[in-house]
Amino acid sequence: MYKIALTGGIGTGKTYLSNHFIQMGIPVYYADDEAKKLYRDPDFEQQLRLLFGDGIFTDGKVDFKKMSALVFRDEVQLEKLNRLVHPAVMHNFEQWAEQQQSTAVIMESAIIFEGGLTAYFDKIIVADAPLELRIRRIRKRNPELTREEIMMRIARQMPQEEKCRRADLVVCTGETYCESEGM
Numbered sequence: 001m002y003k004i005a006l007t008g009g010i011g012t013g014k015t016y017l018s019n020h021f022i023q024m025g026i027p028v029y030y031a032d033d034e035a036k037k038l039y040r041d042p043d044f045e046q047q048l049r050l051l052f053g054d055g056i057f058t059d060g061k062v063d064f065k066k067m068s069a070l071v072f073r074d075e076v077q078l079e080k081l082n083r084l085v086h087p088a089v090m091h092n093f094e095q096w097a098e099q100q101q102s103t104a105v106i107m108e109s110a111i112i113f114e115g116g117l118t119a120y121f122d123k124i125i126v127a128d129a130p131l132e133l134r135i136r137r138i139r140k141r142n143p144e145l146t147r148e149e150i151m152m153r154i155a156r157q158m159p160q161e162e163k164c165r166r167a168d169l170v171v172c173t174g175e176t177y178c179e180s181e182g183m
Contacts, residue, residue: 004123005109010154011134029108032108051080051084052077086115086117093107112124113158113166126171
């Protein structure tokens with residue numbers, strides 16, 4: 001089976017491209033969605049408590065706003081979280097891929113390069129878009145985020161130019177699709 005990574009910074013149009021692959025019959029694994037499912041697992045929650053304490057929980061559940069505030073402001077905390085999440089997600093991806101009935105599968109994830117996950121894939125596609133367009137897309141999806149918070153999240157990821165340089169294929173998702181898809 002051919003394994004493809006679809007990556008790019010926040011707001012570059014990964015989900016838009018994923019939808020096209022699905023329409024072509026290629027299954028797509030959404031790493032962010034699957035990672036969030038981990039947070040409901042009691043064993044995983046216990047590991048989070050050991051690493052970060054009870055302060056990231058509200059009413060007994062992981063509070064993603066508190067978690068984000070912690071990890072997106074502190075590189076050490078982000079690395080601790082990544083060392084816990086990445087292996088679990090990749091294990092889940094491998095199990096999922098084995099169940100698919102196609103010759104290729106795609107994992108959509110913003111942090112393929114940052115997570116050191118390139119060895120898992122045969123090819124890597126990077127979605128790309130101009131910075132101001134990315135900011136507009138993010139704001140539309142998450143109106144509660146300030147420009148500063150958006151820029152902080154972007155800064156925590158590998159520079160988009162570096163991702164494009166490392167890619168096997170770069171797909172620009174500029175203004176044209178944005179207007180036609182109502183983004």
